[in-house]
Amino acid sequence: xxxxxxxxxxxxxxxxxxxxxxxxxxxxxxxxxxxxxxxxxxxxxxxxxxxxxxxxxxxxxxxxxxxxxxxxxxxxxxxxxxxxxxxxxxxxxxxxxxxxxxxxxxxxxxxxxxxxxxxxxxxxxxxxxxxxxxxxxxxxxxxxxxxxxxxxxxxxxxxxxxxxxxxxxxxxxxxxxxxxxxxxxxxxxxxxxxxxxxxxxxxxxxxxxxxxxxxxxxxxxxxxxxxxxxxxxxxxxxxxxxxxxxxxxxxxxxxxxxxxxxxxxxxxxxxxxxxxxxx
Numbered sequence: 124x125x126x127x128x129x130x131x132x133x134x135x136x137x138x139x140x141x142x143x144x145x146x147x148x149x150x151x152x153x154x155x156x157x158x159x160x161x162x163x164x165x166x167x168x169x170x171x172x173x174x175x176x177x178x179x180x181x182x183x184x185x186x187x188x189x190x191x192x193x194x195x196x197x198x199x200x201x202x203x204x205x206x207x208x209x210x211x212x213x214x215x216x217x218x219x220x221x222x223x224x225x226x227x228x229x230x231x232x233x234x235x236x237x238x239x240x241x242x243x244x245x246x247x248x249x250x251x252x253x254x255x256x257x258x259x260x261x262x263x264x265x266x267x268x269x270x271x272x273x274x275x276x277x278x279x280x281x282x283x284x285x286x287x288x289x290x291x292x293x294x295x296x297x298x299x300x301x302x303x304x305x306x307x308x309x310x311x312x313x314x315x316x317x318x319x320x321x322x323x324x325x326x327x328x329x330x331x332x333x334x335x336x337x338x339x340x341x342x343x344x345x346x347x348x349x350x351x352x353x354x355x356x357x358x359x360x361x362x363x364x365x366x367x368x369x370x371x372x373x374x375x376x377x378x379x380x381x382x383x384x385x386x387x388x389x390x391x392x393x394x395x396x397x398x399x400x401x402x
Contacts, residue, residue, distance in 0.1 A: 132314035134185065137246055137395075143195045145242075147182040147395050148314045150261050154178070157259055158334055159375035163269055164290060169333050170375045178260045178341040183253060184392035186304035186316050187226035187324065190214070193238065194223075202240040203352055204233060212387040213301045224303040226322045226390040232358045232382035235325045235391040236351050242393065249396040254343040255326040255359045255377065257394065262319075262362070262374045264312035269373045270319055271311040276372055280309050281320035282365045289369040301365055319372040322390035323360040323380075330357040330379035357381055364388035 133149035158173040159166040190211050197208040215225040230238075232252075239250040253261070263271055269289075270276050278285040278295030282302045285295030305316040327343035338344055347353070357379040363372030366388045370376065380389065 134314065135182070137248075139192065139195050139242075139245070141195060143191055145192055145393075146185040147393075148185045149397075150178070150181050150183050150257070150313055152178055152180040153260070153265075155260050155263060155265075156267070157256055157337075157375075159269075159373070163373070163375070165370035165373070166375065169377055172334055174334055174337060174339065176256045176260065176337075176339050176341055178257060180397045181253075181257060182395035182397060183257070183261050183313075183315065184394075185310075185314060187322060187390045187392050188235075188238070189304055190223040190225055190227045193227040193230070196238050196241050196245070199241040199245050202237060202244065204237050206234060206237055206241075210234070210385070215301075215303065224305075225301045226304055226317075228301065228322050228387045228390045229385045230390065231385050232325050232354075234385075238391075239393055250393050251396070252325055252327045252391060253394045254341060255328045255361065256338070256341045256344075258324065258326050258361045259374060260341070261313055261315060262311070264315070266312070266374070269375070271374060272309060276319060276369045280307055281317070281363075281369075281372060282307070283320040283363055283369050283372050284365070284367055287368040287370075289372075292369075298365060318362055318374075320363045320369075321365055322362075322388055323364045323378065323386075324362045325389065325391040326359040326361055327351075328359045329354070330359055354382060360389065 137145040154177045157176045159170040194208050197206040210229040242250045275290040275292050285297045310316050329346045360378040
């Protein structure tokens with residue numbers, strides 16, 4: 124069964140300049156059960172043990188970062204590394220302007236961190252990637268089902284490889300490319316779009332094979348020091364993508380990739396920390 128939600132959500136609009144805006148939704152604090160039960164279809168041991176996590180309020184991008192937003196921020200002063208202003212494979216109709224609302228892709232974890240650093244300096248607010256726990260909490264938006272809209276998924280609701288199915292649903296469309304953010308018109312109970320499919324989303328965390336000894340406070344889980352510029356190895360990806368099966372779009376599904384990977388099915392969305400500004 125597919126559930127639809129109607130909720131008045133709080134948000135703020137970050138006006139970056141040149142008519143480029145970033146809509147940030149307030150994710151209320153709360154406690155949830157992270158991970159999946161064994162009986163969930165296609166669940167994996169990496170999604171267990173299920174554990175209780177308490178999340179502080181934060182702001183999260185309503186959409187995946189778009190190519191228009193990326194191009195604007197990539198022109199801001201460098202903090203630690205250079206950025207390609209136009210890295211994406213799938214340009215869409217707005218490829219010659221700052222109006223492209225497809226998600227940016229072919230960006231590494233380091234690129235995404237640099238984007239957040241530049242955005243923070245430009246806006247004087249603290250932006251960063253979400254922790255894995257924040258991401259799942261925001262995706263679920265109070266639900267416990269495999270997807271925030273219910274027990275199953277269709278290509279009318281999300282962009283994934285429709286040649287494959289989940290549950291009892293029939294096959295659907297395989298678009299073979301990204302779609303504009305928010306184009307399915309399906310938001311979760313926190314007002315977030317495209318949490319399932321389109322492009323995978325980088326999280327801050329180092330990859331761990333399961334949740335044994337995972338933090339319970341919603342913080343990013345680092346196995347080495349937390350200085351981002353020193354990070355190497357694998358980071359967490361969430362959300363599924365246009366090229367993969369629907370099982371990978373589940374709220375609990377977790378994947379890893381090397382931080383320097385630039386696949387055309389990987390993007391990100393950003394967190395703004397509640398109450399934090401720079402002077």
